[in-house]
Amino acid sequence: MILVTGGAGFIGANFILDWLNQSGEALINLDKLTYAGNRANLASLEGDERHQFVQGDIGDTELLRQLLQDYQPRAVVNFAAESHVDRSILGPAEFIETNVLGSFHLLEAVRSYWNGLNGANKTAFRFLHVSTDEVYGSLGASDPAFSETTAYAPNSPYSASKAASDHLVRAYHHTYGLPVLTTNCSNNYGPYQFPEKLIPLVIHNALAGKPLPIYGDGSNVRDWLYVSDHCAAIRAVLERGKTGETYNIGGCNEKTNLQVVKTICTLLDEMSTGSPVVPHEQLITFVADRPGHDQRYAIDAGKIERELGWSPRETFESGMRKTVAWYLDNQHWVANVQSGDYRQWMETNYNERAMA
Ligand code: NAD
Ligand code: DAU
Numbered sequence: 001m002i003l004v005t006g007g008a009g010f011i012g013a014n015f016i017l018d019w020l021n022q023s024g025e026a027l028i029n030l031d032k033l034t035y036a037g038n039r040a041n042l043a044s045l046e047g048d049e050r051h052q053f054v055q056g057d058i059g060d061t062e063l064l065r066q067l068l069q070d071y072q073p074r075a076v077v078n079f080a081a082e083s084h085v086d087r088s089i090l091g092p093a094e095f096i097e098t099n100v101l102g103s104f105h106l107l108e109a110v111r112s113y114w115n116g117l118n119g120a121n122k123t124a125f126r127f128l129h130v131s132t133d134e135v136y137g138s139l140g141a142s143d144p145a146f147s148e149t150t151a152y153a154p155n156s157p158y159s160a161s162k163a164a165s166d167h168l169v170r171a172y173h174h175t176y177g178l179p180v181l182t183t184n185c186s187n188n189y190g191p192y193q194f195p196e197k198l199i200p201l202v203i204h205n206a207l208a209g210k211p212l213p214i215y216g217d218g219s220n221v222r223d224w225l226y227v228s229d230h231c232a233a234i235r236a237v238l239e240r241g242k243t244g245e246t247y248n249i250g251g252c253n254e255k256t257n258l259q260v261v262k263t264i265c266t267l268l269d270e271m272s273t274g275s276p277v278v279p280h281e282q283l284i285t286f287v288a289d290r291p292g293h294d295q296r297y298a299i300d301a302g303k304i305e306r307e308l309g310w311s312p313r314e315t316f317e318s319g320m321r322k323t324v325a326w327y328l329d330n331q332h333w334v335a336n337v338q339s340g341d342y343r344q345w346m347e348t349n350y351n352e353r354a355m356a
Contacts, residue, residue, distance in 0.1 A: 002027045003073040005058050005106065006037070006080030010193045011130070011227055013041035015079065016051065018231040026050040028071050030064075032057045032098075035341040036083065040333060041192045059102040064109035075126040075238060076110055078103070081165075084196055085134070085158045086349055089291055092157035099161035100168075103129070107172050114178060128181045128238050129169045133223070133250065134159035135184060138294035145223075145298035146184075148246050155292050166246075179243040183234060186250040186299045189319065190227035191326040195334055196345060198257065199320075202264050203327045204334055206283055209276030212265075213350060216289035218258030221296040225251035226319030229312040236308045247308070250299025253316040258284075263316075267324040288353040 004019075006012040007029035016029060026049070031037045033055050045051040052071075056063045058080045080102065082088065082095045110127050117125055136146040137153030152167075154160040172178040189199045202212045233249040241247060255263075265280035277283055304310045314322070327334065 001025065001071055001073045002075045002077060003030065003067065003071065004028070005030045005076070005078045007031055008033060008037035008039060008041055008053075009079060009083070010036070010041075011188055011230060012079035013038075013192050014190060014227045015077070015231045015234060016042060017044070018228055019235070020045070020048070020050055022235065024050065026052070028052045028054060028067060028073065030054050030056050030058065030067065031080065034082070035339060035345075036194050038192075038337050040336055057102065058098065058106040061105050061109055064106060065112070068109060068113040072121075074121070074124055075128065076106075077128045077130065077234065077238065078106060079130045080106075081162065082158070084194075085156050086196075086290060087345070088156055088158035088161070090348065092161075095157050095161040099158075100164045103165035104168055107168055107178070111172060111176055111178055126179050126181060126238055126243065127169070128183065128234065128241075129165065130234065131166050131182055131184045132159065132162050133184050133186045133248070133297050133299050134294065135163040135166055136297075139296040139298055141296065143296075145250070145300040146248060147300045148184075148248055148303055155294055173244045181237050181241045181243060182246040183237055184246060184248050184299075185230050185233070186223035186225050186297055188225055188227045188230050190323050191330070192333070193227070194337060196342070198260065199264065199323065200327060200334070202261050203268070203324060206265065206268050206277075206280045207272060207275055207328075207331070210283065211285035212261055212280075212283045213285055213287045213353065214257055214261060215287060215353075216293060217286065218256060218261070219295075220257050220293060221254050221298070222257070222260070223250045223298045224253045224255060224260070224316055224319070225249065225312060226314035226322070229314055232313075233304060233310045236304070236310045240308050242307075247304045248299050248301055249304060249310075250301045251312050251314075251316070252299075252301065254296075254298050255316065263320055264324065267321060271324055271328060287350070
């Protein structure tokens with residue numbers, strides 16, 4: 001039995017579906033169900049007793065104490081976070097609440113639980129913290145990719161809050177001996193990604209004939225990884241990673257935002273029937289830049305490849321084709337997750353960005 005937090009979100013849901021397929025080991029899924037968490041992501045698990053869903057907050061110490069005591073998990077995998085950079089710029093408080101204080105409360109509850117374990121259960125226990133490459137800051141065009149020894153230099157309230165949680169995780173290992181593992185991953189894409197993030201937003205807008213908003217000049221670079229490759233990397237770190245270590249995970253797929261958006265347009269030209277505006281590239285619209293926009297991220301995934309034998313299976317081309325196909329087949333999912341909060345967010349973020 002393992003405890004997963006944030007398992008109703010994009011990566012957490014993909015992880016749970018993969019986990020139950022690959023290992024079949026039961027899990028508890030603790031998720032607050034913020035705007036980003038959707039039970040529909042796990043609809044295929046209705047009635048599956050290996051998945052126990054609990055709605056709750058990682059900052060709720062008493063709930064955590066109870067869950068850990070009742071279920072006695074052998075590991076905790078922490079996905080729960082506020083994850084959208086633009087939201088952290090417009091409203092950072094939630095990010096401090098969940099990513100910093102929530103992680104702290106979770107660590108305290110786990111420390112107390114782990115202290116009460118004995119023998120093999122204590123030795124085998126693991127706490128895996130899922131983090132981001134954004135903690136390393138921004139790279140220049142010819143800088144080497146981020147490695148596990150790159151100094152932290154977070155630039156947004158989101159990345160600063162994730163960096164703070166990474167530091168707490170590190171400190172709980174150093175000070176209390178808690179058997180922790182941290183992963184720092186590059187940009188994910190794939191099924192169930194909330195349509196506020198670049199790739200699902202562009203697919204969704206393109207299908208509706210709406211503008212495809214590109215911040216600044218579109219030259220910012222991200223290193224894209226298909227989500228199931230991230231899930232496989234997390235499983236590898238959980239099973240074979242060395243406690244106290246951090247592992248960088250990335251796809252070795254550096255693309256400018258303009259390249260990403262053009263790739264989506266080309267795929268939709270080929271795969272979509274009935275789009276109101278074709279070719280889809282006509283919809284590309286440059287809008288005001290993200291304040292403090294990091295120019296380039298790139299991950300050196302050499303350590304996890306060498307030490308744990310992990311490497312990505314999907315190329316950018318194969319992963320993007322699968323992703324576009326999934327969104328074309330699951331437009332009802334996109335429609336269902338567009339709550340009032342979503343519509344309000346789209347207005348707030350994009351109306352404020354004067355068209356460039
Ligand atoms: P997401 O926003 O899609 O999902 C986050 C989930 O956490 C949601 O289900 C939400 O309801 C839940 N949650 C939020 N606050 C909570 C709280 N206080 N208690 C319990 N649950 C809470 O995020 P994602 O993209 O799936 O990211 C998951 C994790 O992976 C995050 O920690 C993120 O920083 C990290 N990460 C994401 C990416 C990426 O490209 N998306 C890349 C690297 C790392
Ligand atoms: O690098 C890992 C990170 O990747 C994760 O830690 C974050 O949780 C995740 O959201 C993601 O952060 P980004 O800011 O890189 O992702 P986003 O999809 O928001 O933006 C990707 C790039 O596209 C970024 O350079 C901003 C740009 N962009 C984004 C949106 C939403 C646009 O040009 N237009 C848009 O409308």
